[in-house]
Amino acid sequence: MGQITLQSVHKSFGPLNIIKDANLDIEDGSFVVFVGPSGCGKTTLLRLIAGLEDVTSGQILIDGRNVVNVPPAKRGLSMVFQSYALYPHMSVRGNIAFGLKMAGMPRPEIDRKVEAAAATLNLTSYLDRKPRELSGGQRQRVAIGRAIVREPKAFLFDEPLSNLDAALRVQMRMEVTRLQKQLATTAIYVTHDQVEAMTMADRIVVLNAGRVEQYGTPLELYDRPVNLFVAGFIGSPKMNFVSGLPASLHGAATIGIRPEHLRVVGDGEGWPGRVSVAEHLGSDTFLYVDAAELGLLTVRGLGEVHLKGGDRVWLSPDPARLHRFDKEGVAIRP
Amino acid sequence: MARRVSPTRIVVSTVAAWACGLLIFFPILWMVLASFKTELEAFAIPPSFLFFEWTTENYITVQTRSDYFHHAMNSIVIAGGSTIIAALIAVPAAWSMAFAPTRRTKDILLWMLSTKMMPAVGVLVPIYLIFKNLDLLDTRVGLVAILCLGNLPIVVWMLFTYFKEIPRDILEAARMDGATVERELIYVLTPMAIPGIASTLLLNLILAWNEAFWTLNLSTSQAAPLTVFIASYSSPEGLFWAKLSAASTMAIAPILVLGWFSQRQLVRGLTFGAVK
Ligand SMILES: Nc1ncnc2c1ncn2[C@@H]1O[C@H](COP(=O)(O)OP(=O)(O)O)[C@@H](O)[C@H]1O
Numbered sequence: 001m002g003q004i005t006l007q008s009v010h011k012s013f014g015p016l017n018i019i020k021d022a023n024l025d026i027e028d029g030s031f032v033v034f035v036g037p038s039g040c041g042k043t044t045l046l047r048l049i050a051g052l053e054d055v056t057s058g059q060i061l062i063d064g065r066n067v068v069n070v071p072p073a074k075r076g077l078s079m080v081f082q083s084y085a086l087y088p089h090m091s092v093r094g095n096i097a098f099g100l101k102m103a104g105m106p107r108p109e110i111d112r113k114v115e116a117a118a119a120t121l122n123l124t125s126y127l128d129r130k131p132r133e134l135s136g137g138q139r140q141r142v143a144i145g146r147a148i149v150r151e152p153k154a155f156l157f158d159e160p161l162s163n164l165d166a167a168l169r170v171q172m173r174m175e176v177t178r179l180q181k182q183l184a185t186t187a188i189y190v191t192h193d194q195v196e197a198m199t200m201a202d203r204i205v206v207l208n209a210g211r212v213e214q215y216g217t218p219l220e221l222y223d224r225p226v227n228l229f230v231a232g233f234i235g236s237p238k239m240n241f242v243s244g245l246p247a248s249l250h251g252a253a254t255i256g257i258r259p260e261h262l263r264v265v266g267d268g269e270g271w272p273g274r275v276s277v278a279e280h281l282g283s284d285t286f287l288y289v290d291a292a293e294l295g296l297l298t299v300r301g302l303g304e305v306h307l308k309g310g311d312r313v314w315l316s317p318d319p320a321r322l323h324r325f326d327k328e329g330v331a332i333r334p
Numbered sequence: 335m336a337r338r339v340s341p342t343r344i345v346v347s348t349v350a351a352w353a354c355g356l357l358i359f360f361p362i363l364w365m366v367l368a369s370f371k372t373e374l375e376a377f378a379i380p381p382s383f384l385f386f387e388w389t390t391e392n393y394i395t396v397q398t399r400s401d402y403f404h405h406a407m408n409s410i411v412i413a414g415g416s417t418i419i420a421a422l423i424a425v426p427a428a429w430s431m432a433f434a435p436t437r438r439t440k441d442i443l444l445w446m447l448s449t450k451m452m453p454a455v456g457v458l459v460p461i462y463l464i465f466k467n468l469d470l471l472d473t474r475v476g477l478v479a480i481l482c483l484g485n486l487p488i489v490v491w492m493l494f495t496y497f498k499e500i501p502r503d504i505l506e507a508a509r510m511d512g513a514t515v516e517r518e519l520i521y522v523l524t525p526m527a528i529p530g531i532a533s534t535l536l537l538n539l540i541l542a543w544n545e546a547f548w549t550l551n552l553s554t555s556q557a558a559p560l561t562v563f564i565a566s567y568s569s570p571e572g573l574f575w576a577k578l579s580a581a582s583t584m585a586i587a588p589i590l591v592l593g594w595f596s597q598r599q600l601v602r603g604l605t606f607g608a609v610k
Pocket residue numbers: 013016018036037038039040041042043044045
């Protein structure tokens with residue numbers, strides 16, 4: 001079991017309010033991603049759950065039990081650090097076995113579990129190496145091995161892939177997701193990369209300046225962002241925001257149109273503009289269109305779109321996929 | 335990315351490195367050579383380099399005139415003792431300052447270091463009087479105490495920088511893995527700190543071994559370490575270059591051997607851990 005609930009959790013460092021009233025319900029077995037810009041408090045929130053920081057007020061429940069006064073080791077969670085934090089003087093085997101050794105598990109059982117974890121992570125032939133003799137990706141696997149071998153109630157990941165190169169990151173992303181589904185263990189995963197969040201998560205927590213802005217499935221966040229911040233943060237390329245007359249025509253202070261919901265239409269039919277840059281990727285074409293007082297708009301065309309820098313275009317939003325926001329930036333629902 | 339180095343550059347830098355090395359080593363080499371010369375040859379001008387009559391007479395004279403082993407033993411006791419006691423005090427002190435700092439920790443460290451900024455001679459008279467009144471003059475206990483106290487600030491400071499280097503993440507990982515404080519100390523912290531502790535203590539040992547101000551001023555014979563033994567050849571009956579060199583060679587030999595075998599640790603110590 002690994003059901004985690006946060007009730008009005010606050011955290012201050014001295015006079016600084018870092019986490020402001022976090023309320024979350026994390027279901028057993030789900031993969032939850034905390035995403036937000038750098039410095040918004042993701043790591044702090046994760047460390048509060050881990051017990052590495054004490055809450056200023058509020059409750060953290062694990063399987064219904066309030067753990068705010070329980071030390072980290074007794075919470076039954078395991079953590080994968082951004083820096084991997086492997087024990088440099090121990091072999092891979094020693095690193096993975098350490099938690100079990102501390103728990104006083106008998107030697108044969110430890111060996112069996114370490115071998116099994118190593119096999120899952122393709123580390124069998126490296127068991128006797130020291131961390132410094134491993135590549136970044138392998139160290140990452142050891143850190144994950146150390147986490148899974150203890151069969152925790154939940155895994156906590158703090159930007160575990162940020163030190164890997166792009167190709168490896170994509171591969172590890174898939175492996176982590178697959179492993180989590182296979183073990184059916186709750187996972188909380190921190191990242192600042194919204195693509196990572198969208199691809200891995202069952203549910204996403206969008207954090208901004210210590211506040212939970214929205215909690216929902218990736219598609220909920222994509223289709224129904226609750227405010228401008230979430231709308232701008234989720235989705236790549238970023239959503240276009242238009243205010244002024246076109247927005248008031250839709251009864252909003254600001255309207256948001258995702259690049260994939262902005263279409264190039266016939267001459268004279270929509271918002272006029274001039275292509276400033278056209279990126280042809282083959283599968284997609286990104287047009288950056290200078291649309292006079294509306295600003296720079298991004299358009300994502302499917303496949304090849306035969307336009308180039310300097311061309312005049314007319315753009316029209318897909319009315320069904322338009323997002324409307326009021327003066328405070330809160331989404332207006334019909 | 336590896337830089338491309340042309341063969342001429344390699345030759346030039348190798349020659350330059352050897353030249354620097356020899357230049358720095360030259361005084362020691364000269365001292366060793368002089369120790370095998372006769373007194374007459376030792377201050378002959380122009381000096382002879384390798385082609386003189388080699389003799390071990392100086393070593394024999396030095397050993398018969400003053401007991402090398404007596405002084406060597408004193409050096410071992412004083413340098414070793416002050417290092418061990420400094421370690422016993424400094425390790426826990428630096429430990430707590432690195433891992434449980436308070437708002438005043440930085441100030442305390444700076445204050446401790448500030449004691450090293452005062453010239454030792456400034457407190458010679460009071461210290462001498464204290465030693466005299468406590469009957470500590472010319473005792474090993476007294477010298478151990480003064481050298482230990484004198485080096486403590488540097489030892490604490492060095493250990494503190496080493497401990498500070500140990501990543502917090504790793505300690506937290508150990509906590510998450512269920513290690514109690516004691517087990518974290520035994521299985522994680524200590525093994526990671528040992529290289530730093532070793533190089534610090536090694537450096538302290540060498541500093542204490544070569545310390546001459548306090549040992550010369552506070553001891554004469556009973557507790558006198560090798561520094562006093564060397565100094566005894568430098569003035570009273572005029573200068574005896576060859577015997578002085580022989581005494582010095584014998585005095586630095588043990589520490590030179592120790593230094594040779596622990597070069598890596600020593601360099602780490604001297605650079606405060608910047609070189610891994
Ligand atoms: N121990 C601490 N003392 C004071 N401020 C802290 C401490 N830890 C984090 N902070 C502050 O809390 C904010 C959030 O930090 P963090 O949770 O690490 O952000 P994120 O992981 O989202 O990048 C930052 O502004 C950071 O400076």
